[in-house]
Each structure stands twice: as structure tokens, then as C-alpha cells.
Amino acid sequence: MNDSGPAARTETQSALAGQRAAPGSRRFSGDAFFHAAAVLAAILASVTLFATVIAIAYDSWPSIQTFGVWRFLKSSEWNPVTQTFGAFPFIVGTLVSSAIAMILAVPISFGTAVFITEIAPFWIKRPVAGAIELLAGIPSIVYGLWGLLVFAPVFSEIEPWINRSIGNIPGIGLLFRGPPMGIGMLTAGIILAIMVLPYISSIMRDVFLVVPSSLRESAYAMGCTTWEVAWHIMLPYTRTAVTGGIFLGLGRALGETMAVTFVIGNSNMMSPSLLMPSATIPSVLANEFTEATTKLYLSSLIYLGLILIAITLVVRFLAVLLIRRLARGEGASA
Amino acid sequence: MTGVVLRRRVTDVVSKILMGVATVIGVFFLFWILWTTLKFGVAGMHWDLFTKDTPPPGFNGFGLRNAFVGSLILMGLSLLVGVPVGLMAGTWLAEYGFHGRTANAVRFINDIMLSAPSIEIGLFAYAIVVAPMGYFSALAGSVALAILMIPIIVRTTDEMLSLVGSDIREAALALGAPKSVVITKVTWRAARAGILTGILIGLARITGETAPLLFTALNNQYFSTNVFRPMANIPVVIFQFALSPYANWQQMAWAAAFITVVFVLVLSILARWFLARVKTTR
Numbered sequence: 001m002n003d004s005g006p007a008a009r010t011e012t013q014s015a016l017a018g019q020r021a022a023p024g025s026r027r028f029s030g031d032a033f034f035h036a037a038a039v040l041a042a043i044l045a046s047v048t049l050f051a052t053v054i055a056i057a058y059d060s061w062p063s064i065q066t067f068g069v070w071r072f073l074k075s076s077e078w079n080p081v082t083q084t085f086g087a088f089p090f091i092v093g094t095l096v097s098s099a100i101a102m103i104l105a106v107p108i109s110f111g112t113a114v115f116i117t118e119i120a121p122f123w124i125k126r127p128v129a130g131a132i133e134l135l136a137g138i139p140s141i142v143y144g145l146w147g148l149l150v151f152a153p154v155f156s157e158i159e160p161w162i163n164r165s166i167g168n169i170p171g172i173g174l175l176f177r178g179p180p181m182g183i184g185m186l187t188a189g190i191i192l193a194i195m196v197l198p199y200i201s202s203i204m205r206d207v208f209l210v211v212p213s214s215l216r217e218s219a220y221a222m223g224c225t226t227w228e229v230a231w232h233i234m235l236p237y238t239r240t241a242v243t244g245g246i247f248l249g250l251g252r253a254l255g256e257t258m259a260v261t262f263v264i265g266n267s268n269m270m271s272p273s274l275l276m277p278s279a280t281i282p283s284v285l286a287n288e289f290t291e292a293t294t295k296l297y298l299s300s301l302i303y304l305g306l307i308l309i310a311i312t313l314v315v316r317f318l319a320v321l322l323i324r325r326l327a328r329g330e331g332a333s334a
Numbered sequence: 335m336t337g338v339v340l341r342r343r344v345t346d347v348v349s350k351i352l353m354g355v356a357t358v359i360g361v362f363f364l365f366w367i368l369w370t371t372l373k374f375g376v377a378g379m380h381w382d383l384f385t386k387d388t389p390p391p392g393f394n395g396f397g398l399r400n401a402f403v404g405s406l407i408l409m410g411l412s413l414l415v416g417v418p419v420g421l422m423a424g425t426w427l428a429e430y431g432f433h434g435r436t437a438n439a440v441r442f443i444n445d446i447m448l449s450a451p452s453i454e455i456g457l458f459a460y461a462i463v464v465a466p467m468g469y470f471s472a473l474a475g476s477v478a479l480a481i482l483m484i485p486i487i488v489r490t491t492d493e494m495l496s497l498v499g500s501d502i503r504e505a506a507l508a509l510g511a512p513k514s515v516v517i518t519k520v521t522w523r524a525a526r527a528g529i530l531t532g533i534l535i536g537l538a539r540i541t542g543e544t545a546p547l548l549f550t551a552l553n554n555q556y557f558s559t560n561v562f563r564p565m566a567n568i569p570v571v572i573f574q575f576a577l578s579p580y581a582n583w584q585q586m587a588w589a590a591a592f593i594t595v596v597f598v599l600v601l602s603i604l605a606r607w608f609l610a611r612v613k614t615t616r
Contacts, residue, residue: 034514038430041422045484046443052454055461111356119350120357131361137602138367139542141569142591145576149584150370194363201360225346248449255451257545258573282453286548305457312451320445 053309060303062296072303078268078284080292085300087281087307089268093185094280094308097260098253100189105197105253106246112197113204114230129205136198144262147191148183152263155190156182159275178275181265186274188264192256196249203245207238207326244322251315255308257282281308368595375592378585387557388566394582398590400557400566404472407559408551408567411476412540416483417533423484424491424532429517441492447485455481456546464550472565475551479543483536490532494525494612527611534608538601542594544569568594
């Protein structure tokens with residue numbers, strides 16, 4: 001606090017100067033104006049959330065009227081020529097690609113978070129944590145470019161091997177049979193996993209640091225191994241916020257557009273194989289929006305966007321709620 | 335007994351190795367992506383990129399001047415909208431709302447907006463700007479980018495203003511300064527490094543955003559500064575050129591991606607530098 005003393009003094013002096021400069025009566029109206037502007041900005045920032053839903057619902061109205069809700073959700077026909085539209089393949093594509101991403105990203109994020117908080121020696125913690133955070137900074141378009149032109153060719157070399165090994169297992173093998181194209185549902189899931197990894201692991205890392213050291217050290221003192229402390233002490237203690245972090249990552253994965261559009265192959269034919277091209281709601285929007293020539297086509301695309309909003313809003317709401325619960329309980333920002 | 339000890343030891347060692355591997359996977363992909371972007375980006379670098387406009391399809395040559403200028407205009411416009419709104423909303427939270435019911439509700443909504451998929455915001459900007467005006471426009475693109483930026487600025491401003499000690503605030507109030515003067519001349523100044531961090535992070539967030547621009551600013555083959563019409567911009571150029579059959583267009587996509595990544599990295603480093611200053615002046 002000592003070194004903020006002189007700084008504070010100059011600040012107060014300039015504040016005083018500012019006050020002298022303004023005549024008495026105008027001072028108060030200026031104050032009211034400032035307050036009003038702040039209130040207005042706060043309203044504007046919050047109303048956007050509701051306005052988004054309302055505006056998009058309004059624009060999708062022609063399609064809602066034509067196809068209804070249930071019929072649109074379960075129909076898998078998407079045909080601009082006959083003007084028949086259904087959302088089913090895209091909903092499945094969105095959910096499956098995000099599910100693959102979560103199956104891959106959650107364990108890796110947990111491992112990374114525990115490694116950084118518990119295992120890594122001090123000098124390695126900061127650079128590694130910084131590197132993982134950098135992943136979050138790379139724009140999604142670069143992920144897409146890299147995924148299509150660099151990762152997909154490499155992955156198409158691995159796919160025949162997947163075909164031969166996992167593809168031959170009865171039952172589950174059905175998911176892993178297909179032509180080695182390098183692009184498709186699985187590729188999209190892998191790229192999404194890399195993209196959401198930094199979000200999930202940084203939330204986990206933050207909340208693991210909130211675990212009281214008394215708890216952690218008691219366990220170590222009783223002879224617990226690092227794994228036991230992580231799995232039986234830290235994870236149960238931070239369960240709610242960790243779930244919130246996973247939902248946050250899921251929200252990202254569901255709405256991700258560019259990276260997925262590049263690598264998923266963009267086919268609205270559904271296939272049981274994860275190696276086959278597919279499409280998600282964001283990818284079909286990115287591909288077809290500017291080509292939508294009729295009003296019904298356009299509003300059906302926006303209707304898809306409305307469904308996406310409905311899904312992600314629930315996920316994001318849960319994410320914020322769960323992350324905040326721990327933060328409030330511990331009085332720490334997570 | 336030894337069996338239990340052995341099992342625990344083995345579980346511990348194996349789990350530690352797996353956690354190390356998990357960390358290596360993340361770092362490995364980071365370096366792979368950065369390395370290829372650097373390799374192809376530097377190979378595609380050409381002076382003409384900055385001085386000439388995009389060549390027509392099938393023609394040789396390089397040029398992205400129109401897209402660079404367009405991206406700068408889009409960013410400038412979104413800063414013009416996003417910074418005042420974000421700053422004032424964050425100020426309201428920290429200086430007027432405190433931890434009341436309304437302020438906490440606004441914080442909650444803001445946190446939900448923070449993770450909004452950019453494609454939804456793009457559709458929103460289409461609905462409120464493009465559809466009524468009848469044209470795809472750079473203006474609509476900036477609206478979408480500003481909406482993406484605002485929650486970040488709101489949150490950082492709120493947090494940074496809350497860090498300012500109550501002593502200097504009270505000292506200013508005790509001298510008879512009205513609240514608006516206390517905020518603008520005392521608390522904003524004390525928190526300026528932190529507020530700037532938020533703006534830089536917000537700018538980094540929108541730098542590579544492509545999805546919202548597909549519904550709003552589109553792209554433009556030609557040089558244009560008319561904000562009421564489609565405008566060329568770097569992210570959409572990367573999208574379109576990467577999928578094109580022309581070698582020089584693909585090369586330009588890599589060069590543009592490289593410049594975007596470098597720009598984002600510089601912004602993040604700057605943001606971190608300012609954030610470090612926040613801690614030392616406290």
C-alpha cells in the first residue's frame with residue numbers, strides 16, 4: 001500500500017481540479033448523465049442475450065409455420081430443390097461431433113490440470129500452462145486451415161489402420177469402418193477436442209487451486225499418493241465446478257463453426273461410421289447461408305440456428321451456474 | 335499387504351505418466367499448428383500482399399491489401415462500439431451495482447454471453463442489420479464483432495475496478511468530487527492497465543472471427559471502404575482461398591493465417607504485460 005500513496009495523492013488532486021473546472025450546477029447534471037449512460041450500457045449488454053433469441057426466432061418464423069417443430073426436428077430430408085427441410089442429420093452431427101470431442105478432451109484436460117498443479121516441478125508449470133492457454137488464442141479459422149491441409153492428410157494414413165484394428169471388433173467396429181479420406185465426423189471431433197482442451201483444463205486448474213491446502217496436505221501426510229489425492233480429494237471437492245468447466249467446453253464445441261466446416265466433409269447423408277463425412281448445424285449454416293435463394297430456404301437455415309441456440313443456451317446456463325457455485329462457496333474467483 | 339502397496343504404487347506411477355502424456359499431447363498440437371502456420375506462412379509471404387488487391391481467379395500474383403484494410407476498418411468500428419458500451423457497463427457493475435441482486439443478474443447474463451458461439455451472434459447481426467437494410471455490410475460485421483467483444487470488456491472492467499482500493503475513492507469523495515469525476519479521474523486511472531488488458535483480450539478474440547462475418551460483411555474482390563456494402567476481410571479470405579483450387583490463393587490463405595496468428599500472439603503478450611503491471615501497482 002505504501003507505494004500507492006503518492007499516486008493516490010496526484011489522482012485526488014486531479015480529481016479536485018476536475019471538480020473546480022466544472023461549474024456547480026452543471027456538475028450534478030453531468031453526474032446524472034454519467035450514471036444514466038452506465039445504466040444504459042449495462043441494460044444494452046444484458047438485453048442482447050434475449051434479443052438474440054427473439055430476433056432469430058422472428059427470422060425463422062416462415063419455416064416454423066411451414067414445418068412445425070416436431071416435424072422439422074425429426075425429418076432428415078434437406079432438399080433445396082423441393083423446398084423440404086428437416087434438421088435431424090444436422091442435430092445428430094452436432095451432438096456426435098461434440099460427444100467425440102468431450103470423450104477425448106475431458107480426460108486429457110484432467111491429466112493436464114493435475115500435471116500442472118500437482119506433479120510438474122515449479123520451473124515447468126508456467127511455460128506449460130502458458131502453452132496450453134495459447135491453444136485457446138489460436139483463431140478457429142487457423143484450426144480449420146491446419147485441420148484440412150495438414151492434419152487430414154496425415155489422418156488419412158492412420159485411418160486404414162483404424163479400419164483394420166478397431167473396425168474388426170463386432171458391434172463397436174461398425175463406427176470405425178469407412179474410406180480413408182482423412183475428413184469426416186471423427187476428424188471434426190479430434191480438432192474440436194484440441195480446441196476445447198484449453199478451456200476445460202484452465203477451469204480445472206483454477207478450481208484445483210481452490211482446494212484448501214490443509215485438505216490436500218492432510219491426505220499426503222496420511223500417505224496418499226498423488227493419484228489418490230487428485231482422484232479422491234481434489235476431484236470430489238471441486239466436482240460442481242469441474243462439471244461446469246466441462247459444460248463450458250461442450251458449449252464451445254457445439255457452436256464451433258469454422259474448424260468443423262473445413263474438416264467434417266459437409267454431407268447431409270447420415271452414416272453409422274464416424275469416418276464418413278457428415279454435417280453440423282454450424283457447418284451447414286456457414287456453407288449454405290449465402291446460397292439460400294428462397295425465403296423458406298433462408299428461414300429454415302435460421303431455424304437451425306434457433307435450435308442451436310436452444311441447445312447451447314441450456315449448456316452455457318448450466319456451465320456458468322455450476323462454476324459460480326464453487327466460486328461463491330469459497331469466496332475465490334474461479 | 336505388500337500387494338496393496340504395490341498396487342497403489344503402480345497406479346500412482348502409471349497415472350503420473352498418463353497425466354504427463356496428456357500434457358504433452360496438448361503442447362504437441364500447439365507446436366504442430368504453430369510450426370505449420372509459420373512454415374507455410376513465411377513461404378507465402380510476399381511484398382505484393384500488402385500493396386496490391388486480390389488478383390482475379392486464375393490469375394497469378396499476390397495481393398491482400400483490400401482484405402487487410404477491410405479487417406482494420408471492421409476492427410476499428412467494433413472497438414468504437416464495443417469499448418464505450420463495455421467500459422460503461424463494467425463501470426456500472428463495479429461502481430453503482432456492487433453486489434446487489436440486479437448487478438449479480440447482469441454478471442450472470444454477461445458470463446453466458448461470454449461463451450456465446452460466434453455463429454449465433456452473426457445470425458443476430460444479420461437479423462437486426464442486414465435483413466432490415468437489405469444489404470450485406472461491413473457495418474453489420476462490426477456490430478457482430480462488437481457484441482462478441484463487449485462481454486470480455488465488461489467482465490475485465492468490473493473486476494479491475496473492484497481491485498481499486500476504497501481509500502483513494504473515499505479520499506476523492508471526501509474532497510467533494512462528484513461520483514462521475516471520482517470514477518473518470520480516480521478509479522478509471524487507477525485501473526487503466528487492467529481495463530486496457532480487457533480491451534486487448536477482446537480485440538484478440540475477434541481478430542480471427544470468421545463465422546459471424548459470413549452472414550454480415552461477406553467478402554469483396556475489390557478494394558472498398560464503404561461500410562454499408564460488403565467488405566473484404568482476412569478471415570473470410572482465408573476461408574474462401576483455402577478451399578480454392580489455385581496454388582497462389584492457397585498460399586495467400588497461409589500467409590494471411592500466419593499474420594493473424596502473429597497479431598493475436600502480440601495482442602496476448604501485450605495484454606499479459608499490462609496485466610503484470612496491474613499486480614505490481616497494487
